[in-house]
Amino acid sequence: MENDMTEPGSRRRVTIREVAERAGVSMATASRALSGNHPVPAATRARVLRAARDLDYVANAHARALVGGGRKMAAVVVRQVTSPFYAQVAEGVEAEAADRGWLCVVGATGGDPQREMEFVQLMREEGARLVILVGGVVEDEAYRERVAHYAQALDSTGARLVLCGRPAPDPEIPALVVEFDNEAGARAITGHLLSAGHRRIVFLGGLPGNTALDARVAGYRAALAEHGLPPEAARVVDCGLGRAAGLRAMGELLKETREFTAVVAGDDMVAAGALRAIADAGLAVPADLSVVGYNDIPLAEDFNPPLTTVRTPAEELGRAAVRIALRDPEHAAGSHHLLGTHIVVRRSVAPPPTDGGLTPV
Amino acid sequence: MENDMTEPGSRRRVTIREVAERAGVSMATASRALSGNHPVPAATRARVLRAARDLDYVANAHARALVGGGRKMAAVVVRQVTSPFYAQVAEGVEAEAADRGWLCVVGATGGDPQREMEFVQLMREEGARLVILVGGVVEDEAYRERVAHYAQALDSTGARLVLCGRPAPDPEIPALVVEFDNEAGARAITGHLLSAGHRRIVFLGGLPGNTALDARVAGYRAALAEHGLPPEAARVVDCGLGRAAGLRAMGELLKETREFTAVVAGDDMVAAGALRAIADAGLAVPADLSVVGYNDIPLAEDFNPPLTTVRTPAEELGRAAVRIALRDPEHAAGSHHLLGTHIVVRRSVAPPPTDGGLTPV
DNA sequence: CCCCTGAATGAAAGCGCTTTAACTTCCTCT
DNA sequence: AGAGGAAGTTAAAGCGCTTTCATTCAGGGG
Known part of the structure; x- marks a missing residue:
């Protein structure tokens, strides 16, 4: 063996x-x-x-760590490194760690809680002093227990826990959370659509229980309300994330109804899928339909058309995670940091076709 | 401090x-x-x-490693983890390592030889038993010296060196090289274009000295020759890699001449840039111009149009690197493994416009 | 002239673990 | 019944390093 x-x-x-x-x-x-x-x-x-x-x-680093009582090592845990967004976060962590002379190891879980636990355990053995868990999750009972366990376990080995883009189940827990302000971002991009004259906008890519997506949906609804639209004007399709999901959901939606002029996607990958589904249906973006994404992944400007989206500086998220964790040891427990985002305007938004005469505000 | x-x-x-x-x-x-x-x-x-x-x-992993004489740890070194191709390779390495209970750390150099050296040194201290250097390079004297140094240094600490997609400067050196058969891949995709009727094909994205790209250029020339075209029929633009390079080079080329009907890009990112430059010039792909890429990155099918390209199973490259290194210790020194590739046909190729009547073979 | 202080250095303890060599038992075989 | 093992267990050695504590030696003030 x-x-x-x-x-x-x-x-x-x-x-x-x-x-x-x-x-x-x-x-x-x-x-x-x-x-x-x-x-x-x-x-x-x-x-x-x-x-x-x-x-x-x-x-011999081992001998050194043994006598020196640990070593400077951080760990990032993501679902998969091939996701552009996660890769950027990991790069940010790596860069910030390297700047301080820390070693950084990255673990991929494939979304399997079992592997996540094993990896955390491994990091305890390896003496990591900082473990950063990245990526949205649905916050169910199993998740709460898992995080409570990590927090306790890591604390007992003297490591700090950072949650990036996922919630701490309990403010008492010794974990730091750093994430983007999803609600504000979604509110802004939906507002952008509203300002262009759109009134029937669908949100594609909800995932009930996933705190990041729920926050985006909330932002979307808030923007609608701000523009005086009734709550019924909101329409959210809970298809989850990923290109495949976007492709399928958009295809089905188009078969069902055309009573909308714009779609805000849960993230850029579902936007990619939606774009393809729209093209397959013989419709043009943005002439017939406007679509916006979320995250501004590196290839978003190569979509057809180049995607208007919300830029979430992923690398900065990674850097911030380690910076804050290392700088504010006092506030680590229960501390919550929100990072700002902004809209990147490209070519996937135009005024709605039916009221084409309207000038965008 | x-x-x-x-x-x-x-x-x-x-x-x-x-x-x-x-x-x-x-x-x-x-x-x-x-x-x-x-x-x-x-x-x-x-x-x-x-x-x-x-x-x-x-x-305590350190105590264990100290007395046990090392530990199961592999390291992958890439330019940047945010490159889709490198990320996939890294994921493959990570997965294969995890399967065997090995720890995997990834280092990003940003293309800086200095950081590469530092990282290799760090891995020596950490007791890595496998160091995998990923990504094409221009094979100059500095590179040769660097690799010779790594090989000697790692060997002296009992670690194995694997070069992924880059050459070993000397067959005597204790390093294993694992890479895709770039020449065969480029020959095949160029053949695909030729079969569709194209005769004036440009290669966009050469980078003299870079062994991977040189091999692709060679494959491109070989395909031309196979189809009975004279050497002068070859036209290669040495713009290097990356979306920006492709965008600029394609733009300039189009201003200069339209004496070609197809382009084979050095990789998918160059193709992405080229696609945009072509669209900006008011031309349509594939109606006016056919273009093919290389690597089949995950988003290649979301390009406009979906890109016909050469699939290089990057994750498999990563897996193969660790598998071979761990399995064939005997052959490690001077051993050279070539992995196969295949064409993925999508919608960026059509018969050339001038002889539109031709039926593709 | 002696004692004290501080700088330079070394001997040795020990970090947490694995492993070797030795020691008991307890059988089994002749 | 006694020799010869096998199986279970332990004390102790030490992996390579840092650090404490002790020691030595110069120089300066009383």
Whole structure:
């Protein structure tokens, strides 16, 4: 089971003892010169460094962490790294961690809570000091229990827990949450559509229980209300996220009714699916139908047409997560940070066809 | 400098000694029961496991690695994780590593050799047993030296080096290379265009010195030759990779000449840029111009029109890299593996407009 | 001239774990 | 019945490093 590797790791490594001997000092002095934890006269240090270089000495991070009581390591956990949005968040975390000399490991769960738990456990063993869980979830009982467990478990090993784009089930829990202001973003982009003259707007991609999406739906409804529309004017299709979902739901919706002139998608990927479904139905965007997305993934401007969407600076989210976690240790428990977003106008929105004479406000 | 973290890691962790005491056995027995490295009677094991659970024991991975002489850890190094192709490769590595119970860390270099070196060094300290460098490069002297250095350095710490999509400068070097057969792929997709009747095909996105791109250019030329066209029929624009490069180069090319009916792009991102430049010039794809890409990134089917391209199973590349490295330790040095690709036909290719009467073969 | 202070250094303890070598038992075989 | 194992268990060694504590040596003030 283990023998699929003919131990190449068995080569003996140079230890600090050998460096010390070659430099003619004790291990203690060598250690101090190498790690810089304690001042050492320049001449001595030079001698040690020289010896280390000559011998190609490589410090053993494990020994260091063992005696030093841990190490600077952060972990990001996402559903999948191939999702453009998650990849950007992970990159932000990695970058911010690297800036501080921290090591960063990323874990992909594929959306499986089981793997998520295993990974958290692994990070406990590895001595991670920061675990960042990224991505929206539906907040059910199982989720609450899971997070409560993580928080307790990580706290007991002295690690900090950050929830990115997902809720803390209980303000008492020692976790930090950092996320975008989904409601404000959805309100703004829906307002953009309303300002262009649209009145019958559907929200495609709800996912009841998913706090991020629920917040976007709330923002969408709020915008409608702000423009004096009755609550019945809202129409939300709970098809969930992903290109496939958008493609199917949009296809079905178009078969059922044409009583709408614009759609706000739950995110850019469902917008991608919707765009295709609309094209397949022989309709044009934005001439016949306007559509907007959410997240502004890198390829959104290559959609057909280029997508008007809400820019959520994903990399900044990742950076903020580690920055805040490391800076505000006091506020970590129950602290909640909201990041702002803004609209990126491209070419997927036009005034509605029926009142084409209207000038956009 | 270090004080931006009020040591939450200082909480004392339960050690195996306490577990042993509670279970009424020695540390040795507890260790064996916990790690499974040595058979232990079921009753004893149960007692130990019970004690461990009661105490919420978390093994210290560092101590384990220290005494156990290393640990199962792989590292992938890419330019950036936000590139869809690299993300997929990384995901493949992560998945294959996870399947074997290995930990996987990913590093992003941003294309900076300096950071690449630092990361390799870090991995040596961390005791990684497998380092996978991903992504094409221009093979200059600096590159050769760098790789030779990595190979030697990693070998000295007993780690294996895998080059994914980039060349080993010297067959003697202890590195394994795993990559796609770029020449065959480019030959096939160019052949597809030729079969559709195209004769004046430009290659957009060459990058002299970059071995992957050079191979694609070679495949493109080979396909032309196979179809009886003279060498002068080849036209390659060395604009490099990326959407921006494709956008600019295509724009300029169109201003200069229209003496071509199809373009094969260096990769899908170049194709994305080209598509936009063509649309901006008021031309239609594929009616006026056919274009094909390379890699089949997840969003290629959402381009306008959906892109005909070469599918390079990126995740499989990542998986293969770790599988081969771990399976064929003998052949590791100087071993070279080529992975196959295939064409994905979508809607960006049609017969050339001038000989529209031709039926595609 | 001696004692005190501080800088430079070293010996040794020990981080938490695995593993070797030794030691009991308790059978089984002759 | 006694030798020879096998099986279960443990004490102790040590992985490579940092750090505490002790020691040495210079220099400066009383």
